[in-house]
Amino acid sequence: MHGDSTINPFLQRAVTECSGTSLKEGAVGLQIYPIIYQLVLLIIIIIIIYPIIHQLVLLIIIGQIQRSLTICVISTAQIITTLIRIPLPAIVLPFAALHRASFHSREI
Incomplete structure (x- = not known):
């Protein structure tokens, strides 16, 4: 402490007693x-x-799936709107005929 490069013996002893290592060993530990x-x-x-x-990648994948599902829903909606333009009897009558045929076959 008086301009020389030697370690203060009191400080050396305090560090050794508190940490169990000397100042030189402590310096290696600090590196x-x-x-x-x-x-x-x-x-x-x-x-x-x-x-x-990982979550971002999953969200991107889910976004792609949702886009595909949206396209499917839009396509289904277009099909339904196309079917609605077809007169209702043209859709209902074939099903009614099938229902009657199955009903009559049970009676026999």
Whole structure:
């Protein structure tokens, strides 16, 4: 502390007693901590960001499916509107004839 580069013996003893390591060992540990810190940070980022990306991909896929379903619904609606333009007896009479035929076949 008086301009020389030696470690203060009191500080050395305090660090050793509190942490169980000397200042020199602690300095080596401090060089390792940033690597561990970055690895932990990377793992946390992967844990947090991976599900978000996964959900986005699923939403895109679901969006494609919904678009396909929308096209199917629109096509079905167009078919229904086309059928509505056909006179109602043309749709109902064949079903009525089938119903009568099946009803009469049960009586026999």
